[in-house]
Amino acid sequence: xxxxxxxNLHVAIGEKExxxxxxxxxxxxxxxxxxxxxxxxxxxxxxxxxxHPDYTITSGDVLIDGQSILExxxxxxxxxxxxxxxxxxxxxxxxxxxxxxxxxxxxxxxxGEELDASAYYKRLYQKMDLLKIDRxxxxxxxxxxxSGGEKKRCEILQMAMLxxxxxxxxxxxxxxxxxxxxxxxxxxxxxxxPTLGVLLITHYQRLLDYIVPDHxxxxxxxxxxxxxxxSLALELEAKGYDWVKKEFAEAxxx
Amino acid sequence: xxTSNDSETVIAPAEEAAANPTIxxxxxxxxxxxxxxxxxxxxFDAGTGLSENTVRYISGVKKEAPWILEFxxxxxxxxxxxxxxxxxxxxxxxxxxxxxxxxxxxxxxKPKRTWDEVPDDIKKTFERLGIPEQERKFxxxxxxxxxxxxxxxxxxxxxxxxxxxFVNSTxxxxxxxxxxxxxxxxxxxxxxxxxxALNSAVFSGGSFIYVPxxxxxxxxxxxxxxINAENFGQFERxxxxxxxxxxxxxxxxxxxxxxxxxxxHSAVVELVALKGAKIQYITVQNWSANVFNLVTKxxxxxxxxxxxxxxxxxxxxxxxxxxxxxxxxRKARGEVxxxxxxxxxxxxxxxxxMIHAADETTSNIVxxxxxxxxxxxxxxxxxxxxxxLKGCKNNTECDALLINTNSRxxxxxxxxxxxDRNSVQHEASVSKVNEEMIFYMQQRGLTEGxxxxxxxxxxxxxxxxxxxxxxxxxxxxxxxxxxxxSVG
Numbered sequence: 001x002x003x004x005x006x007x008n009l010h011v012a013i014g015e016k017e018x019x020x021x022x023x024x025x026x027x028x029x030x031x032x033x034x035x036x037x038x039x040x041x042x043x044x045x046x047x048x049x050x051x052h053p054d055y056t057i058t059s060g061d062v063l064i065d066g067q068s069i070l071e072x073x074x075x076x077x078x079x080x081x082x083x084x085x086x087x088x089x090x091x092x093x094x095x096x097x098x099x100x101x102x103x104x105x106x107x108x109x110x111x112g113e114e115l116d117a118s119a120y121y122k123r124l125y126q127k128m129d130l131l132k133i134d135r136x137x138x139x140x141x142x143x144x145x146x147s148g149g150e151k152k153r154c155e156i157l158q159m160a161m162l163x164x165x166x167x168x169x170x171x172x173x174x175x176x177x178x179x180x181x182x183x184x185x186x187x188x189x190x191x192x193x194p195t196l197g198v199l200l201i202t203h204y205q206r207l208l209d210y211i212v213p214d215h216x217x218x219x220x221x222x223x224x225x226x227x228x229x230x231s232l233a234l235e236l237e238a239k240g241y242d243w244v245k246k247e248f249a250e251a252x253x254x
Numbered sequence: 255x256x257t258s259n260d261s262e263t264v265i266a267p268a269e270e271a272a273a274n275p276t277i278x279x280x281x282x283x284x285x286x287x288x289x290x291x292x293x294x295x296x297x298f299d300a301g302t303g304l305s306e307n308t309v310r311y312i313s314g315v316k317k318e319a320p321w322i323l324e325f326x327x328x329x330x331x332x333x334x335x336x337x338x339x340x341x342x343x344x345x346x347x348x349x350x351x352x353x354x355x356x357x358x359x360x361x362x363x364k365p366k367r368t369w370d371e372v373p374d375d376i377k378k379t380f381e382r383l384g385i386p387e388q389e390r391k392f393x394x395x396x397x398x399x400x401x402x403x404x405x406x407x408x409x410x411x412x413x414x415x416x417x418x419x420f421v422n423s424t425x426x427x428x429x430x431x432x433x434x435x436x437x438x439x440x441x442x443x444x445x446x447x448x449x450x451a452l453n454s455a456v457f458s459g460g461s462f463i464y465v466p467x468x469x470x471x472x473x474x475x476x477x478x479x480x481i482n483a484e485n486f487g488q489f490e491r492x493x494x495x496x497x498x499x500x501x502x503x504x505x506x507x508x509x510x511x512x513x514x515x516x517x518x519h520s521a522v523v524e525l526v527a528l529k530g531a532k533i534q535y536i537t538v539q540n541w542s543a544n545v546f547n548l549v550t551k552x553x554x555x556x557x558x559x560x561x562x563x564x565x566x567x568x569x570x571x572x573x574x575x576x577x578x579x580x581x582x583x584r585k586a587r588g589e590v591x592x593x594x595x596x597x598x599x600x601x602x603x604x605x606x607x608m609i610h611a612a613d614e615t616t617s618n619i620v621x622x623x624x625x626x627x628x629x630x631x632x633x634x635x636x637x638x639x640x641x642x643l644k645g646c647k648n649n650t651e652c653d654a655l656l657i658n659t660n661s662r663x664x665x666x667x668x669x670x671x672x673x674d675r676n677s678v679q680h681e682a683s684v685s686k687v688n689e690e691m692i693f694y695m696q697q698r699g700l701t702e703g704x705x706x707x708x709x710x711x712x713x714x715x716x717x718x719x720x721x722x723x724x725x726x727x728x729x730x731x732x733x734x735x736x737x738x739x740s741v742g
Contacts, residue, residue, distance in 0.1 A: 050697050053689065074696040075705075083697075090694035094712030103708060104698040141712065158698060 002028045002065050002081070004166045004197055009060035010222075011041070011048040017058065018044040020222030026166060026197040033200045033208055035233060036219035037241040042201045043087060045219075046168040050084040051077050064165070079108055081165030085155040085172050091143040097154060098124065098138040101161050108162075127160040131187045149180030156187040166197045173207040185210030205237035220248050288509030288540060290382065291482050292375035296401075300358035302485070306330065309455050312358045316424045316458070319431070329444045329454030336448040344601060346572050350546055355487040355518055357456045358402045365397070365407035365422060372398075376405045383509065385478050392724055394473035395420045399490060400480050402458040409475070417466040418502075420475055423491045426462025433464050438493055441524035441580070442552050450550040453489045453522040460490030460521065465500035465531075474503040474536070474722060479519075481510035481545070487518040494524070496531035496559075505536040505725065509569075512542040516571065519545055525553030525561055529583065532560045538725060540732055541570040543599060549575045552607070555615075557583030564720060566593045567602050568732050576634055578607030581615035581646075592621040593714050593729075596629030596661075597736055605634035605666075610676075614645040621652040622714050625661035626736070632664045641672035648678045655713045656686045657706065685713075707737035 004026045011019035019041045026032050036042055048055040049062050051074035061068050069077050092100065101124065106115045128135060133153060143151050152172060159167055169188070173181055188198070188211050200213060208216075208230065216233045218226040220241075225248050226232065236244070300311045309330050313323040338347050366372045369386050380386065380398050389396045395409035397420070409420040419430060426434045444454040461477050481488050496502050510517055519541065527533045533553065541547055547570040553561040563577035579588025590606035608617035623631035633652045648671075654663040663684060671678050687709045695705035710733050711718070718726045 050693075052693055073702070074693060075699055075701050078697050078699040086694065086697075090688075090691040092691060092695070092709065092712055094715035095708055100695075100698070100708070103700055103704065107699040107701065107704060162698065 001194075002165045002197065003063075004082075004199075005061075005063040005066075006045075006049065007061045007063070009045070009048070009062065010058045011044055012056045012058050013044065013054060018222055019048065021060070022219070022223050024199075024217065024224060026199055028165060028197045029194045030215065031192065031198040031200060031211065031213045032215045032217060033202060033213035033233060034217050034219050034224075035202055035205075035236060037245070038203065040219050041222040042219055043170050046084055046170045046199070046201055049077075049168060050074055050082055075107070083159050083162055083164030083167045085152075085159060085167060085169040087171040087174060089143045089151045089155055091141070091145075093141050093144050095142050096139050097142050097157070100142050101138075101158060104158070104162060124161060127157060130190055131157055131160065132183060133157060148175035149177065149183075152176060152180065152184050153187075156184055160187065160191060163195075165195070166199065167191075168199045168201070170201050171203065172200070173202055173204060181207065182210060205233050208233045218244050220244055225251075288383070289512045289542060290379075291511040292379060294359075294361070294375065294482060296359045296483075297362060298358065298360045298402075300356065302356050303353045304330075304355070304357055304456070308357050312456055312458060315358070315360075316363065317428075318424070319428070322427060325439065325444075326455050326457075329451050332445050333448060333451035333455055336445070336451060339448060343574060344572065344603065346601065347546075350516065350518060354485055354515075356483065356485055357487050357489070358458060359483050359486060360401060360403040360458075361405070363403065363424070365404035367406075367408050369406060372406050376400050379480060379482065380406070380478065383478065383480070383507075388476070388724065392473060392722070393476045394471055395475045397422065397461050397477045398480070399459045399477065399488075401483050401486060401488065404459055410473075413471060413473075416469045416471075418469060418471060419462070419464040421462050423457060423460045423462055423493070426493065430462070430464070433495065434462055434493055437495055437524065437526050439524075441526060441554050442522050442550050446550060449520045449548040450522050453491060453520050453550070456487070457489045457491035457522065459488075460492040460523075461494070461504070462492070463494040463502065463504065465496045465502045467497040468499045469497075470501040471503070474505045476505045476507070479506060479508040481508075481517055481519065481541075484513045485515050485517070487520065490521045492521065492523040493526075494533060494535070495526045496528060496533050498528045499530045500528075501532040503534040503536065503722075505538075505722070508537075508539050508541055510542045510545055513544050515544065517542075517545045519547045519549070519570075521549045521551075523549070523551040527553060527555045527559035527561050527586075529556050530558045531556070534562045534564065535577075536564040536721065536725060537566060538729060538732075539567045539569060539573065541573075543569065543571050543597075545570045547573040547575065549573075551575065551577040552580065553578070553588070554580045554582050555586035555588055557612075558585045559583060560587045560589075562589040562591070563606070564591045565604065566721075566729060567604055568595045568736065570600065570602075572601045572603065574603045576605040576607050576636070578609065578636075579617065580609045580611060581617065582611050584612045585614045586612060587615070588617040590619045590621070591717050591720055592619075593717055594621075594623040594631050595710075595733065595736060596623065596625045596631040598627035598629055601630045601632070603632040603634065605632075605636075607636040608638070608648060610637075610639040610643060610646045610648070613643050615643075616647045618648070619650045619652075620717060622655070622717060623652075623663060624655045624657065624710055624713065625663050626657040627661065630662040630664075633666065635667040635669070637667075637669040637671070637678065639671045639673070639676045639678070643673065644675035646676040650678070650680045652682045653713070654684045655710065656684065657710075703738040707734045710737055
């Protein structure tokens with residue numbers, strides 16, 4: 001059992017503070033949904049945790065099993081078990097998905113150790129069958145010319161292969177039609193289990209019909225302003241974010 | 255004939271730099287594989303500087319026919335009379351000091367036929383570079399040149415029984431003049447440029463190959479060019495003739511240890527593909543960052559013949575090389591596939607020339623360059639299709655990848671197409687490896703260096719696939735080493 005602790009995190013892009021005291025602990029086995037209006041710092045949060053160089057953590061801490069990861073490079077954090085499913089995954093022309101994943105797995109092995117190629121492909125095909133992905137898919141270049149749905153599927157396949165301790169899923173539902181959404185959700189649900197903790201960032205309730213969260217948090221102005229169970233998401237759907245904004249403004253005024 | 259090293263050219267104590275393969279991002283090229291040298295006693299040494307005596311010495315050592323000495327002396331005059339081409343090329347050429355260079359160094363004239371006969375230090379050099387192993391695995395013949403002469407040369411019996419000739423330039427001109435004299439210096443005349451003239455004056459080593467009509471050499475022939483001495487100039491001369499319907503693949507590799515002084519490599523390579531013949535010429539150049547690499551390469555393709563240059567330039571201080579094909583016969587085809595990687599302090603000035611001289615000839619140029627740090631890459635292309643021809647086609651693609659903002663890339667494509675019965679296509683692109691892409695890859699667990707080299711390998715992937723397997727693996731390894739060194 002592992003834990004990802006985000007403690008009073010403040011994140012700035014340049015001079016501008018975006019995340020303002022975000023606190024949350026995710027244990028393996030749990031799925032936390034973070035919802036909120038646009039521009040409230042949801043994506044910034046996930047990129048900062050993953051170590052993107054454009055985001056400066058001005059105070060607070062992020063710990064895996066009590067160990068701070070803030071001094072680590074993005075690749076060290078990844079190897080420590082953080083996986084970020086990108087909202088807009090990069091294209092890597094000329095590098096096949098199969099070779100990319102192979103490189104990523106090889107990077108997790110000790111010096112001098114070689115990945116067993118046949119075992120690798122066996123596992124890759126297993127995961128692809130599970131996610132209902134055509135086998136021809138892995139010979140295509142990573143995200144190169146992919147549709148929105150293919151890009152998200154590619155993210156999910158990578159997640160399945162890299163078996164992270166914690167997955168940060170940044171607006172995974174954006175740009176997906178309902179069929180693609182279902183495939184992605186089925187994939188995440190298949191990976192759910194006692195060894196995986198998930199932070200699900202979304203703007204809409206829609207995704208939560210398919211991936212049912214254990215906890216729902218509402219993020220506004222850079223921090224969590226309300227937490228609850230899955231019913232909170234339904235309440236948000238019914239009332240809209242204005243309700244949260246109003247409540248937040250009143251709380252600040254008092 | 256035997257001379258000793260004078261005080262100016264005393265060879266420094268042998269360095270075993272490979273034992274400590276540190277990567278120096280400033281000087282660019284990683285030399286962990288090629289950066290080592292052994293202390294040598296040279297039996298033949300033309301001394302330092304270039305004069306008529308130097309040329310006479312080289313010709314004398316080789317016991318050449320009078321016409322060759324004549325050819326050399328004329329070339330020397332041409333070389334001296336031609337200005338440096340700095341009106342269009344880089345001023346860095348002016349830093350070559352022709353008076354400080356040693357033009358001929360060898361231990362002996364006759365290459366050995368077995369590795370056991372090769373002197374120990376030379377043998378060790380090539381073993382460290384993996385040559386005997388490659389020979390056993392996948393080559394039809396190997397020539398290993400050490401400074402001015404081949405130390406080893408061998409061709410598999412099966413291949414020589416088919417009538418294939420694979421010798422060095424001295425032996426080719428002496429033993430088989432009836433075959434080689436006709437084409438020698440005809441594809442690239444002495445006065446083509448200043449450096450082809452220099453090569454014509456002092457050439458030594460290289461490969462002379464003849465493949466008889468209809469013979470298809472299944473495995474590649476390989477030459478490996480090794481510079482061991484400091485302040486040295488290597489001037490190999492290669493001439494490959496594929497007779498009617500013949501096919502041959504030739505591969506060359508090059509390395510040198512890293513010296514603080516500059517080294518000159520200036521080769522001339524001539525290819526002749528007679529009717530229906532096919533020649534594929536593959537280069538993986540990995541010179542150290544002190545080498546001026548100024549090479550002239552051209553082929554003549556007769557009717558239905560096909561010449562393909564695969565040219566890969568990773569190392570050197572300055573490379574200037576524009577492999578060309580003269581499409582002389584109807585339906586001839588010429589191709590240049592070029593990959594250049596310019597790291598900090600390096601300038602890769604490369605490209606291609608396609609001269610269409612018959613109807614229905616086709617040519618294809620795909621050039622990809624990668625500039626890292628302060629590295630600079632230049633593409634120069636020349637495509638010429640005259641008005642009276644019909645049914646000619648050219649396709650030119652040049653793509654540049656920049657790894658950071660200081661990198662520089664220039665493209666000078668010159669395409670002259672006259673008449674309305676021919677077609678050309680030209681595409682060029684410049685792209686950058688951006689921070690988001692690197693972050694994305696790092697987020698999957700790859701280090702920054704691994705991410706960079708993956709991006710670069712992806713960029714050239716479609717071209718690397720055209721290499722024989724063993725060479726594409728080597729290419730990938732070299733790029734990995736380069737990119738690891740460029741991070742930080």
